Amino acid sequence: MSTAKRTVVITGGTRGIGLGMARALLAGGHRVAVCGTDLDRIEKLRAELTGTVLVQPADTSDRVQLSELWDATVDRFGPVHVWINNAGVSHRRAPLWSLTESETRKVVDTNLIGVINGCAVAIAGMAESGGGHVWNMEGLGSDGRSVAGLTGYGATKRAVTYLTKGLADEVPAQVSVGLLSPGMVVTDLLTHGYGDDAELAKARKVFNILADHVDTVAPWLADQALTQTRNGAHVAWLTTGKVMRRFAAAPFRRRDLFDSPESA
Template sequence: MSTATVAITGGTRGIGFGMAQALLARGHRVAVCGTDPERTDRVRAELPDSALVHAADVTDRDQVQGFWNAAVERFGGVDIWINNAGISHTRTPLWELAADDARKVVNTNLLGVLNGCAVAVPAMAAHGRGHIWNMEGLGSDGRSVPGLGVYGASKRAVTYLTEALAKETPDQVTVGLLSPGMVVTDLLIGGYSDPAELAKARRIFNILADRVETVTPWLAERAVTRTRNGAHVRWLTTGKVLRRFAAAPFRTRDLFAD
């Protein structure tokens, strides 16, 4: 695909914002949405005028539809839709997690993806083509981490949903998974209440994680070139994990120096 129109939910921060910047640098048309009005205004000022920055809450399907409509009005259509919006929660056992916090995570991470797909699939089918990417996260591969049960369950569900959608979408619409691995964002390092646990986690992050500006150009390039049905794009492969652990005793990395 030479020049694409890409819409990214949760595109005003973290991985979504990094991908938006990388796509714009490659000449693509980009629309992003976010829920924080102050951040949305700031991103609108940071991105070029060619980008569309829209306020939308992915847990509300009408607002997701409004984001789609705004992108179509600006660009004439959407070629690639990326369900990137996601949040985590305090690392704590399920029974200690406030019901509202659990609900927000599930509503954003799972219902938000459901809403995005429900809006994008029929519109893309009517247009005759389109690709949807859903963003994986911790838990997508079935690995469990104590204290992150709700977040992991929501991401596991997204993976199942995507695999099911790949079997039921119309022929004109394709669906796939983007797996960014460990990326240093608020989502990765937030939620620690114990400083000792955070220090321990940072040691692992310094081996396996990467900064946003390292991962997102790679993801952006593949988001517009690997648009086959059932595609699964992974940054942090098993081979890369093994090589990084093997090199760790001889390699010094500090992703948190700043």
């Protein structure tokens, strides 16, 4: 973990990878602001998290609320050095045409509009305050591969990758943007929406080869988020080489990532 103390904002930081990164950063003595939409979780984390931390409700699809998060962070901690657009949701695994408008709109509003809003707020604020780095989170679909039943989700993640690469050519001096790719991490987002137990059991066979727990991936991502801040940076946990090595070792290595409270 970087020794220089930084102020970091993480959207969707009240659960999953975002919360894991927040915990790692706080353990390293950094100043962290997180937001979410579940008020009960927010109150719980306000009592639970230790360190220099701000936990605030904010819906990323509302730019005004993200501006309020920015202002609250600056008022509490001073200039923001790193902003991580981590908030994301998925839909049930089904053909796109069978999803309701509200289901697809929630995914697009959170995964794409929310990232656009976060980028707009953070880049403008960092340009005024002397600089900083914005990270956007990749996910399934970012590399152009399609998975049946996750077309809507994948389309938003593909768009986020294009958005970030485009922003790298637009950001003002001293502000930079990049992509964080966490790979497969055992959270409710990974296991969400399977039609039945048999379908999920089949998917778990792949997850047990390629996925990792939050506590394994999040500290590494947090460190990279502080140290790999060149414009256009692309940081990936699950590289092609790692995928090949894990499949090669799978017949000789037994992993059960779901036989643990951490998988909940």
